[in-house]
Amino acid sequence: MMCSVKTGKKIGDYTVASCIGKGRYGVCFLALDPDGKKVILKKFRARMWKKNKNANHYEAVILSGLEHPAVPELLGVINNRQGYYFVLEYKEGLTLEQWLFDRKKIFTSGEIYRIGSQMFEVLEYLHGRNVVHGDISVANVTDDGEKISLLDFGLARYADGENIRFSLDYARAANVILYLLYSGYDGKGSRPWHEELPLTGEQREFLKKLLEPEEQFRDTGTVRHEFEKIF
Template identity: 25%
Template structure:
């Protein structure tokens, strides 16, 4: 069994090897560089050789077979229904060499993950909550259209000057849509097809930013503490995070959360 698992892992690594820089797709889109690999897809920065425009191409992960193609098809169908300046547009989709691809707008800027871990950015309580406030109109729009993102994380939010973008809709679903079973209570909350799943993800997103200023001198002493003890936050912010993480009853609506964020920002 161990040998079989190893062979499968090696095969997946081989079949999922990214396309080379310079590869031309549809005789029009030249791959400039590989951007990254997720659970179900690979993304590339490319250039439209006819217009010179830089775009993003997402490829269904070959090792995932039909599941990967079905998920990309679902992502395409969802993105085609969304029209928001903070959500990249799905421009086209195509098949080539038995592989499935989606063409999207390229959003320049830095992910919150890059800002924290590569640029060393530190977010104060007010700065972190202000960024969440800026993100919420995008999330609210998504919910009013009947969808949940289900993957709001620091790599999936891009900042470009004063603009903010939400990317990677690979796990997005219709609200209330039946989904596959996932193990673990935390993952169930994050993957639920309800607005509370995005609230839960935003709670963790907020904690990532708040921990950017956290410093400890004794790892053993601090390791047993939770965020409520480690982070110096206002009582209102702590109550908000507890609701987002469903430690306390969750917000009844996205607007109820936005209203509380506005109140907290007025007080900070």
Template identity: 30%
Template sequence: MNRLASKWRGMVEAWRDYPLQQGAVWDGRYRIERLLGMGSYGQAYVCLDLQSNEFVLLKRNKPSKGGVGIELLRRESAIMEQLKHPQIPRRIAYSKRRRDEALIMEYVEGYNLEFAIYEKKTAFTAEEALRMLMQLMEPLRYLHEQGYVHRDVRIPNVLLRGGALHLVDFGLACRIGEQLPPGLRDALGEGSGLARDSAAAVKRRMRGAHPSSDWFGLGHLFLFVMYSGYEPPEGAEEKSWMEELRLRPEIEHFVGKLLQDEAAWTTTEQCRQELSALLDRL
């Protein structure tokens, strides 16, 4: 009986979250061109703004997620309204339609780093990966100076557009030092009941309300990029990233500082300066 009820709930949720149809017009202004992606709490669409005749990104709350999806979307909208940086999408509007809500923002045409690695099979050298981090330091430094932390610096949230990197998806962002409401923390899996495996440890470090969480995200992103070109010897036992990647000592030292539990720098600008000096020596 429980299995049947669970299956029925899943069917209802899938129906409620059925994507908006191509050609449909949201709020009399934004025509749906295509579904761009679907996350845990939202759906993203490329739309044509019928007033400006420009393409925009429409991020809609997932109806099945109820109030949590709407709360996250409203938080994201409020934060993006405070941000103006060329590597961060510009917030355009916030729209409500019956029980659904949507955040309208600048559409950055390109593909993300996850697509580059896993679909295009692009491999990067250590220096190229460090230069990616250097580009991402700019929006992160700005974000932290405005008093916010991204908390989700990962390869799906880095867009490549004409050689420039853009930081996207501020759905988990918060104020530096902010304690999220208990209900929201539990919904996001950030409560005291979080599992203790390695994946949970990474999540716990990345979700802190301090700039060091984004530094950790950069370090983790660097390892993802480097492992895209790594082929372990056949039959070899799994080793630490230091043993497997065999980076130059100065690179290993810097990445280790990004990943360590204790904050290695006081500000992101200090982190950026150290990376800049490292790149000058390579």
């Protein structure tokens, strides 16, 4: 799907300001509400919407049940001839992907601690409500220098203890932390992460446990406390 909607185009009560991202399932626009407040319009690709018609409701249902400053609020739904859209709260900051690859930012140990701690705090909130985000990545975490937000709940599901487990979020969160750690690494990157990154033994073992497909922690609060203790 191309970002074909022109700047200034009206979609429902909203005015498109720019296209900010596109993917397999659709495209996201930055837009303004009638009061000039920024929102995100998430338009779904028609073919993917029909293909996943039995699962499309999850994102809206899950977001409607969440209230956390790091989680975008679902403000409404638009369904008209222009397409099917979610209207989402706009979150300030760049994605970690933008910080890493566009801005070439090197994250300090203090910044990694802050981002990791906040990320696990959000996961503790989600998992306490039996929600697995399912798609944590540097593209789906924003940071404004003080606080993070967790975006894109399109793959979020309720945990069932079998196919949908909290360990999926742990592994993806570990990958985010590894990306941040590698931002300050100036080696060749020819060896496995656990051999070349300058980590303590505790940090190395903690990340390995996060990456395990089976549950290795009592709960997500334990994960957060362990991260804060060793990082």
